[in-house]
Amino acid sequence: MGRELTAKGRATRTRIVEGAAAVLRDKGVAVATLDDVMARTRTSKSQLFHYFPSGKDELLLAVAQFEADQVLEDQQPHLGRLDSWESWWAWRDVVVARYEEQGDQCPLGSLFLQVGRSTPGARAIVVELMRRWQESLAIGIRSLQAAGLVPAGLDVDRRAAALLAGIQGGVSILLATGESAHLRAALDQGIHDLGGPAVATG
Amino acid sequence: MGRELTAKGRATRTRIVEGAAAVLRDKGVAVATLDDVMARTRTSKSQLFHYFPSGKDELLLAVAQFEADQVLEDQQPHLGRLDSWESWWAWRDVVVARYEEQGDQCPLGSLFLQVGRSTPGARAIVVELMRRWQESLAIGIRSLQAAGLVPAGLDVDRRAAALLAGIQGGVSILLATGESAHLRAALDQGIHDLGGPAVATG
DNA sequence: CTTGGAATGGACTATTCGGTCCAGTCTAAG
DNA sequence: CTTAGACTGGACCGAATAGTCCATTCCAAG
Structure with missing residues (x-):
């Protein structure tokens, strides 16, 4: 073709x-x-x-791919350099700001509803996005471990998965209610539980 | 009226x-x-x-309310009695089972897309659901505190908010990818971080 | 220049679906 | 029994919109 x-x-x-x-x-x-x-x-x-x-669905899928790429790009360069507490907090600020600004529109989430979640293409896009996102988080946690900032015994993958879930849920709740408190709580608590310094809650 | x-x-x-x-x-x-x-x-x-x-939207809203009520009901009686580690883990099992069984349909999430998130009625339903859910979690955490099972200095509300976010995100990811790993990770990690005994990861 | 295929314009179609309307039936109260 | 109004059936309508078709224009290669 x-x-x-x-x-x-x-x-x-x-x-x-x-x-x-x-x-x-x-x-x-x-x-x-x-x-x-x-x-x-x-x-x-x-x-x-x-x-x-193939019509509208094909277009929607292309848009979904476009938006998915955007998601991680918007978190750079912080997401790629999570090797100190400062960079983790900077990244948190970017994530909160991005989704607060986005307001109550969730291009990606909505798209899959329309196209149908089970469409192979749609599922592949979101699976790949989640995989890359979580991997970046895991690499960041391992960087902290390497620097001796968090315990070596930490279950990195579970931490990364839980943090990612917290972000997703925080965003979902932000979309539904307009409040970013849960997104902040998930990020702050998640980073805090890595064993880092207490954050000044603002 | x-x-x-x-x-x-x-x-x-x-x-x-x-x-x-x-x-x-x-x-x-x-x-x-x-x-x-x-x-x-x-x-x-x-x-x-x-x-x-008023037509379809009014019906969809009624269904949304119906589904929202169902969500918390399905977690009972565990959600109402989170006063020991056993009950917390039992509750976790129920949540995981419920959403794994539900498969890839999210009645509530989808509904708000159609009705429009900003519709006052729709937003009220989801806000109220989240409020009640988080309150149950907070009460549970305080029960553990009262029993001396978790530190008294814990920020209960932030813990509850983060845990709720983790659940929502875990469910979202389950819907999108078909995998419940993130939901499990969020629950296990969230309960674990309350300070309880390590859970046998299965 | 010419020519084939990519790129574009826009009218037209087919169909779906929410919503309306009115006629007819049931039921509870007096 | 009467009757007002709740309840039900189903034909009909109109708007919206995804998708089709063909004529026309653009452009790069030979």
Whole structure:
């Protein structure tokens, strides 16, 4: 299936994906229509189906991949350098700020509802995202261990998994209630329980 | 707004809500239609609009309330008696079992997508559910404190909030990936960090 | 220049589905 | 028994929207 995309075509395709992502964030996946995407990206329906032959679901999946990549990127460079307490707290601040700013739109979560969670493609995207995220956390914890900042006997993988779960849940609750208290609690408590210094709760 | 419901009417209304909940679980909120609900509950369209005059959203909201009540009920009586380590672990088992069984359908989460998270009614339901859930956890932790099983200086509310976040995230990840490892990790780690005995990881 | 295929425009279709309406039935109170 | 109003059946409607089709334009290679 050799793709035949000229430079112009690639640009248009990118414009569609990014514009669609913006539309989905603005209006919500449930009510966003292809016409919205067309208006936003100044494209015609034939273009949409030219670049995404299987239709809306294929486009949504592309947007999901785009958003998933964004998630980890937004946490850099902190997420990649979790080798001191300072960097852990800096990372925490970035995560809180990012999701507080995002407000009550969860592009990724919503997308899978529409596409169907069991779609192989959709599941693969989220599995891969979680895997990479947790791996970064685990590497960070091991860095602390190497520096003698946390006990060597710590169950790193379980810590990382629990922390990731706390973040996900914190974000879910933020989306549903508008309050970021749980996200903060999960991050603060999770980092605290690694054995680090007490954080000044603010 | 005095409701005028006879016994027969109340029965029908209940039948609709429960049937709709079943339909939503089976087919997913995104694709479930009023016709599905009609077929399942052996009702006519006029009945649906008789009991839910503002239409589908009102019905979905009623189902959301129904499901929300179910969530805490399914954790009883354990959730109400978290006064020993045994009861905490028993509760954990129930939570894991419940959500593993539920598979990849999240009636509540999906519902708010459709209705719109910002709808006052929808937000109120989820806020109240989280509040009650977290309060039960906090009471449980305080019971352990009273029994001298965990340090008195523990920040109970932050612990409870973080644990709740971990559960929510664990469930989210379970829904998205089909794996309950994160839910287990969040629960085991969260209970472990209260200061209790090490759990045999299985 | 020409030419084949990519890229684009936009009208048209098919269908689904929430919601309306009215006619008809049941039921509890007087 | 009467009757008001709750309850039910089901035909009908209109809007929304994913997807199709074909004509036209653009562009790079030969």
